[in-house]
Amino acid sequence: MELFDLIKSDLDAVMANDPAAKGRIDALINHTPFHAIACHRISHALHLAGVPILPRLLANILKVWSGVEMHPGAQIGKSFFIDHGAGVVIGETAQIGGNCVIFHNVTLGGTGKHRGKRHPTIGNGVLIGTGATLLGPIKVGDRAKIGAGTFIMMRDVPSDCTVVGSPGMIVKIKGKRVSMELPLTVIEGSTEQLDYSRLEL
Template structure:
C-alpha cells in the first residue's frame, strides 16, 4: 500500500493538517518574523531575543491575533473571540479577530489599545499605548479606520469611523481623527487637523515628540500681538501727556 512522503496513509484534509501546512509555508511564520524583528529596530530597550519573546505584550497580542484571525476567516465563531478575550486579559490589548493587521506592526507597551472588527492596519505601523481604532456608532459594514503603511499613532490617539489614513502619516498623542488623511501628513489636535503635507524622510518614527504644538503656536502669536498693542497704547498715552503739558505751558 502506497504511503505519502510524511508516512501517513491517505492523510485527511483536516483543519489540523491545513494549519500545519500554513505554518510550514510561511503564512504565519513570515509575518511573525517581521513582527519580531521590527521590535529591535523600533525599541531601544530591546536587548535580546529572550526578552522580546517573553516580555513584550504587543508581540504576544499580535501573535494571538494572527491565529484568531486565521480561525475567524474560516468561519469559526466562538474560539477566535475567546482567544481575543484571553489576549486582552493577558496583555491589555484588545484586537477583534476580524481586524486585518499587516506585517511588521509594533504595538509599543500597548496597554489600553483597542482595534475594532473592520479595522485595517498597514505594514510597519507603530502604535503606542491607549490608541483606539474604533467606530462612531452602530452602523453595519466597514465602520472602522483603514491605516496605511509606516503610520505612527501617538499615545492616547483616537482614530474613529470608516476613514482612510494614508501612508507615512503621523498622528500626534491625544489627537482625535475623524476625517480622511492623505499620505505624508501630520495630524494633531481635537478634532485632528492636518498641519503639514511635507514628508520628512529624515525623521525617525520614534520622534513623535517633535510634532508641532498648534495650540501653543496660536497662543504665542496672540501674546505677541497683545504685547505689540500694549506698546502702541503706551506710546499713544505718552504722546497725549506730552501734548497736554505743552498746552498747559502755553
C-alpha cells in the same frame, strides 16, 4: 504572507523599534505587546477559517492578559509594532497596512451600530501616538503621523502628513510645516486634495 512569516516580521519590528529589547529571546519572553500581536495573528487566521467561538475567546483572553483589545476580524499587515500596549483598541473592520507603529491607549473605533465597514483603514508606515482616537471608516494615508492625543472622527488623513490636536489638524505635509493649520477632509472627499502653496519653505 504565511502566519509564521507575519509573526517573524512582527518580532523584527520589535527589534527595529524598541531600544529596550535586549535581543530576540528577550522580546519573545518579555515583550507583551508582541505576544498580543502574535495571539491576534492566530485568532485572525481562525476567524478567516470560520472557526466558531475560539477566535473571540482568544481575543478576550488577550484583552485581560495584555490590555490590548483586537477583534479577530481586524486585518493587520506585516511588521506591526505596539509600544507598551495597554489600552489599545482595534475594531472588527479595521485594516492596518505594513510597518505601522501604534503607542498605548490608541483607539481605532467605529461609529454607529451598522455591521458594514465602520472602522479606520490605516496605510503603510503610519505612526499613531499615545492616546490618539480615530473613529469611523476613515482612511489614513501612507507614512502619515498622528500626534499624541489627537482626535479624528469621519475625516480622512492624506499621505505624508502630520496631524495633531482635537479635532485633528494638518501641521506638516511631507515634512514641511504649513503656514496655518489645515482642516482634514470629510470622508466623502479625496484624501489627496491639499493646497501645497501653503507650505512654509
